[in-house]
Amino acid sequence: MTTSPDVTVRGPLARPLHDAAVLLDRQLRHVVRYPELSVLVMGVPVVLLLLFVLVFGGSLATGIAPGGDRGDYAAFVTPGMMAIAAITIAQGTSTEVAMDASGGVLARLRTLSVRPGSVLAGHALGATLQMLVAMTLIVLVAVALGFRPGAGPLGWLGVLALTTALSLAVAWLAVAAGLAARSVEVASNYALPLMLLPFLGSGFVPVDSLPGWLEWFARHQPLTPVVDVLRNLLAGTPADRGSVLLATGWCLVLVAVGIWSAGRLFTRPRSAPH
Structure with missing residues (x-):
């Protein structure tokens, strides 16, 4: 009996990718089913952006550039708010992973022929997509507050690449934190540091x-x-090569740490919370 070329070529990768896609679809359905949660976690960085630019921006802008105004401070603070947006989404991701763990969902998935990486990738990819949407919203609100990006096509491509790397890093750390938490309440506080x-x-x-x-x-x-680096890319100014390498390296290291930690914690027997 001969083996079909399709099976030998696609078989090893098709199943894990299919499982990850199914679990990603589950996460996206949760987002659609409970939009209030998404609005809440995305609203926090937007409110912070409005607060810092409208209330503190006039004073802080003068310390950044002589004669600066709120628009200048919006340009300066937007990358930091994009990072805040990723972290607020991560807080919800840690909670969701802990709920799946404590509710027995992960235990049931362990009994099926589903690879651990596919289960965890569904959570991480779902969180990454939400983070990218939240970061885009931050940029749009900043533009409404006076920020005028100077990035060209390559600059925006760099922004997309770096924000995706940052989102993946934070998402995988959030997945690991949710698995490490002994309760849902504890998981919800892991993103605070x-x-x-x-x-x-x-x-x-x-x-x-x-x-x-x-x-x-x-x-x-x-x-x-x-x-x-995000600030330079958005402004359309050259970024220092050392900073680019350092930013990329940090993201890759954090992704690796998150994936390794999540994989170890997924296979760890989970004790019942006291």
């Missing part, structure tokens, strides 16, 4: 305006090079 990183970096003020010890941390934490 990440929420501080844009504030303790270059997201809202230049890092050289921070105290010495905090400036050192801001320059060496993962989100600072990502935010800096």
Whole structure:
């Protein structure tokens, strides 16, 4: 009996990709079925953007550029708000993964011929798509507040590539956090430390305006090079090659850590919460 070429070529990859697509479709159906949750998590960074630009922007803009206005500060703060948008979505993702784990959904999937990577990829890809939508919304709101991007076609392509990498990194960390949490309540708070990183970096003020010890941390934490490169890409100004490599490297490292951690935690027996 001869083996069909289609089976030998497509078989090893077709099943995991099909499983991941099915579970991604499940996540997207949840988004459509419960739009209130999506509006809530996407509304947080929008409200923060409005608050910082309309309330604080007039004062903070002068510290960024002499004679700067709220539009200038909107241009400066938009990349940081894009990072905030990804992190708020991650908070919901951690909660959803923890709910699946505590509700027995993941336990049932373990008994089926579904690869662990496909199960977890469904959550991560669903979160990534939501993050990209939220980041796009942030840019549109910033434009309405006076931000005028100077990016050309290649610049926008770079923005898309870097925001996708950042979204995947944060999404996989969120999946791992949801699996590590002992309860849904704990999972909902795991993203809070990440929420501080844009504030303790270059997201809202230049890092050289921070105290010495905090400036050192801001320059060496993962989100600072990502935010800096996004700011340059959106403005249409050349980005430092070292910063581009550093931002890309951080995203790749965080994706790898998230995937490795999530894979280990998925196969770990889950004890009942006390």
